[in-house]
Amino acid sequence: MNPNSIIVSNLSKKFSFPVKNPSVGWVKNLFFPETKKIVAVNDISFSVKHGERIAFIGPNGAGKSTTIKMLTGILFPTFGKINILGFDPTKNRKKLAYQIGTVFGQRSQLLPNLPLTDSLEFFGVMYDMPEKEIKKRIAELVKLFDLSSFIAQPVRKLSLGQRMRAEVAASLIHKPKIIFLDEPTIGLDVVAKKMLRDLLLKINKEENTTIFLTSHDVGDIESLCNRTIVINHGVIIKDLPTKNLTKTFIYEKYIDLVALSNFTIFPKLPEGITYSSKDKNKITVVVDINKINVQESLKKLLDLFEVKDIDVYNADLETVIRHIYERSSTSN
Amino acid sequence: MKEARLAIKIFKTLFQDCIQYPNRFIVDTIGILARCGILLILYSYVFKLRDGVINNTTFLFVAWSIFFYFSFSILKLRDISKEIMQDVQKGNIEILFSKPIFYLSYRIWWQIGLGIYSFVIITLSMIIALIFIIGLPPTMTIGIFIPTLILTFLCGIILSLFLYTIIGLLSFWIEDINPIFWIVDKTVMILGGSYLPIALFPTFMFKIALWSPFGASQFVTHTVYETWQTNWYQLIEIQLFWIVLLGLVVYFIFKKAKQKISVNGG
Numbered sequence: 256m257n258p259n260s261i262i263v264s265n266l267s268k269k270f271s272f273p274v275k276n277p278s279v280g281w282v283k284n285l286f287f288p289e290t291k292k293i294v295a296v297n298d299i300s301f302s303v304k305h306g307e308r309i310a311f312i313g314p315n316g317a318g319k320s321t322t323i324k325m326l327t328g329i330l331f332p333t334f335g336k337i338n339i340l341g342f343d344p345t346k347n348r349k350k351l352a353y354q355i356g357t358v359f360g361q362r363s364q365l366l367p368n369l370p371l372t373d374s375l376e377f378f379g380v381m382y383d384m385p386e387k388e389i390k391k392r393i394a395e396l397v398k399l400f401d402l403s404s405f406i407a408q409p410v411r412k413l414s415l416g417q418r419m420r421a422e423v424a425a426s427l428i429h430k431p432k433i434i435f436l437d438e439p440t441i442g443l444d445v446v447a448k449k450m451l452r453d454l455l456l457k458i459n460k461e462e463n464t465t466i467f468l469t470s471h472d473v474g475d476i477e478s479l480c481n482r483t484i485v486i487n488h489g490v491i492i493k494d495l496p497t498k499n500l501t502k503t504f505i506y507e508k509y510i511d512l513v514a515l516s517n518f519t520i521f522p523k524l525p526e527g528i529t530y531s532s533k534d535k536n537k538i539t540v541v542v543d544i545n546k547i548n549v550q551e552s553l554k555k556l557l558d559l560f561e562v563k564d565i566d567v568y569n570a571d572l573e574t575v576i577r578h579i580y581e582r583s584s585t586s587n
Numbered sequence: 588m589k590e591a592r593l594a595i596k597i598f599k600t601l602f603q604d605c606i607q608y609p610n611r612f613i614v615d616t617i618g619i620l621a622r623c624g625i626l627l628i629l630y631s632y633v634f635k636l637r638d639g640v641i642n643n644t645t646f647l648f649v650a651w652s653i654f655f656y657f658s659f660s661i662l663k664l665r666d667i668s669k670e671i672m673q674d675v676q677k678g679n680i681e682i683l684f685s686k687p688i689f690y691l692s693y694r695i696w697w698q699i700g701l702g703i704y705s706f707v708i709i710t711l712s713m714i715i716a717l718i719f720i721i722g723l724p725p726t727m728t729i730g731i732f733i734p735t736l737i738l739t740f741l742c743g744i745i746l747s748l749f750l751y752t753i754i755g756l757l758s759f760w761i762e763d764i765n766p767i768f769w770i771v772d773k774t775v776m777i778l779g780g781s782y783l784p785i786a787l788f789p790t791f792m793f794k795i796a797l798w799s800p801f802g803a804s805q806f807v808t809h810t811v812y813e814t815w816q817t818n819w820y821q822l823i824e825i826q827l828f829w830i831v832l833l834g835l836v837v838y839f840i841f842k843k844a845k846q847k848i849s850v851n852g853g
Contacts, residue, residue: 329684331846352687364682366600368607373600380596381686383589409607 257341260433260465261303261326266335267489268296268321295321297489298335305432308459308466310480310497314580318489319469323435326467327357340432353382356426356464360438363418364425367411371402371421374410375428382429389428396424399461400454416447423451427458433465434458440472448472452479473573485579493579500575507574508542508549512556513564525555593688594696601700615661616709623657623713630784644786644812647724651811652784654717658710659740659807662702664747665775668768670694671755676762680848691841695748726813735819739806742826746804749833750775756837759844771801779805786812797822800829 273288296318303309313319324330326337328344328351337344342351365374372393379389397403400420405413413421419439426434436455440448456479458464470476476483476497483500485493493500509531517535524530527546531539538560542552549567556562570578605612627650634646671694674680683690726732754771758764776782778796785796785808796802806822809815815822 324681327685329681330848348684349687349689352685355685357682357685359681362677362679362682366604368604369600373603377596377600378686380593381688383592383687 258304259302259338260305260307260340261301261467262336262338263302263322263326264300264336266296266299266322266325266337267294267333268318268325268330269294269333294489296325296332296486299486299489299491300335301484301491301494303465303467306459306463306465307482308456308480309468310476310483311467311469311486312471312476312483312576313469313486317487319486320437321489322486323357323437323467323469327355327435328352353429354432356429356431356434358419358422358426358434358436358439360419360436360441363410363422365410365418365421368409370407371410371413372406374421374425378425378428384429392428392430396427399457400424414447416443416450419443419447419451420454423454427464430462431464433467436466436468436470438470439468440470440475448474449478455479473571473576476576477572485576487580500572506543506545506578507570508544508552509568509570510540510542510549510552510556511564511566511568512538512540512560512562513566514538515561515563518560522559524559525552528552528556590692593693594700597693597696598700598703601697602704605704612705615705619657619661619705619709620713623654626653642787644784647721648726648811649784649786650717650721651724651727652780652786652808654713655807655810656780656805658706658713659743659747659779659805660781661706661709662699662744663705664698664702664744665751665768665772666701667694667698667748668751668755668764670698671752672758672764675758675848684848691752691837695752698748699744724811726811726815729816731816731819732810735815735823736807736810739810739819739823739826742823742830743804743807745830746800746826746833747775749830749837750800750804752837753833753840756840756844759847774799774801775804778802780808785809798825800833803829 269292271290271292273284274291275284276289299318299322311319311322321330325332326339326344328348331345339351340354342354344351364378365371366377375393375396376389379392384392397406400423402421402424405417405421410418410421423434423436423439434455439455440451443451452475455466455468459466466479468475468480480497483493483495483497484491514536518533518538519535521530521533521538524540525547527543529541529543531541540552540556542549547555553565553567630649630653631646634641634649639645674683674694680690683693686693750771751768754764754768757767761767778792778799778801779785780788780796785793788796803822803826806826809822810819
């Protein structure tokens with residue numbers, strides 16, 4: 256058995272669209288418009304093992320959603336090969352659809368006017384499941400996703416958090432082997448986000464469902480995904496275990512200095528060290544470890560300030576990701 | 588089998604949806620009855636002014652022809668264009684494309700399901716009302732009437748769906764199909780006999796109505812006239828010709844359209 260559920264080789268997608276040229280007349284613009292070409296995804300390759308939890312991240316316009324849509328057979332690639340569970344999405348879209356689930360955070364697939372249970376039954380029929388199996392699976396999902404309190408309510412009356420739980424449940428009605436989630440926690444509050452992440456972890460653990468997720472939310476990546484692929488300008492710039500993301504990209508250390516009495520003056524800092532925040536009780540500095548190491552920084556800071564306590568820590572994941580994006584932008 | 592099961596599920600789901608919003612159904616019914624009723628009253632008056640006969644036709648035939656046009660329009664098959672355009676513009680097409688269904692057949696069943704309940708109720712009640720108010724023309728009592736009516740009605744449904752699906756699929760290339768939709772829709776209305784019953788058409792216009800797909804999609808309005816008894820097979824042949832031709836056009840346009848999909852965020 257192939258250990259990979261997703262294999263992508265040299266995948267590219269170009270979009271072309273007409274642009275209005277103000278220097279020529281409307282007839283030319285209408286019948287012979289100039290076209291602009293955009294390379295949304297540029298020669299990317301990667302593979303995903305069964306049961307992996309992948310964060311596919313990048314800034315807006317990086318090519319994340321385009322990639323997901325090619326993987327699910329919605330968009331046709333301009334070049335390259337995709338193999339999802341043995342299927343080529345461009346040729347076997349319908350067959351593949353039986354094996355995968357999709358959640359698009361900004362779009363609802365549920366029937367807005369009818370109770371949630373009707374949507375779940377509707378999708379069960381769409382996936383050609385026998386009636387008995389649909390009922391059994393709905394009961395399982397109601398229990399797993401704790402839907403019982405609102406299953407009989409029309410979907411349009413659900414809160415955003417409830418709706419997203421329902422969306423994920425609907426996408427799992429046919430027990431897919433892979434679930435693709437495009438920004439599933441967008442707009443959710445912290446409680447709803449946590450609940451959704453926990454549920455996704457649960458289905459990954461209990462049903463060995465491969466999770467392929469795009470998100471701008473660092474919490475989704477940190478708490479949910481064991482591997483992160485970073486894409487920018489259509490190119491994969493990093494592919495590594497999520498736990499290594501912070502370690503690999505530590506270009507900065509943060510040092511908190513707690514004042515012995517009060518800080519009264521804030522002198523100029525040595526090269527490589529900058530103030531992050533200044534307060535009479537506490538100063539936070541950022542150390543660029545490419546320019547000065549932590550030991551040297553501490554020595555110089557202790558020469559400058561009288562401190563009661565010191566705390567040295569890494570940048571959070573959000574900062575690390577921001578740095579990766581910024582570095583890849585400047586290198587392009 | 589799967590297709591039939593999905594179609595039945597769509598009909599059931601839309602029936603539930605219809606029950607949830609009875610007001611929408613009532614407003615639609617009143618709107619159709621008002622439009623059809625006003626037109627019938629006006630034509631009744633016009634026929635009285637001309638001693639009851641215009642172009643060798645009486646009001647009885649014209650009234651039933653107009654009724655059949657309105658009855659067919661209750662199915663709202665034309666709206667498939669706008670449904671497809673909205674799927675493309677709003678990006679909902681990505682949701683349907685990620686499901687194990689054939690997008691166009693799903694959209695077709697959905698469209699039929701949206702109009703079928705209004706159609707059944709309004710049509711049955713109007714048939715009863717018209718029989719009592721103006722009576723039945725003799726052409727509607729002969730043996731071949733019902734089977735040929737059903738046949739041309741089904742062909743009209745398929746032809747209308749293909750015609751408006753082609754317009755809808757153009758939204759994969761052009762942002763707004765409304766101007767094209769408007770032209771085609773008004774052509775269908777005129778050639779179908781919505782404004783002027785086909786019995787009163789000038790010869791050149793009758794020929795256009797007969798040989799164009801726009802008019803052919805509304806051949807149900809021809810069934811009440813005496814000419815139907817001798818010409819029905821020819822008219823159904825015309826419908827079948829357009830069904831095959833437009834079916835192929837739908838197939839090839841959709842094949843190209845699938846490769847043109849682009850939605851926000853990819």
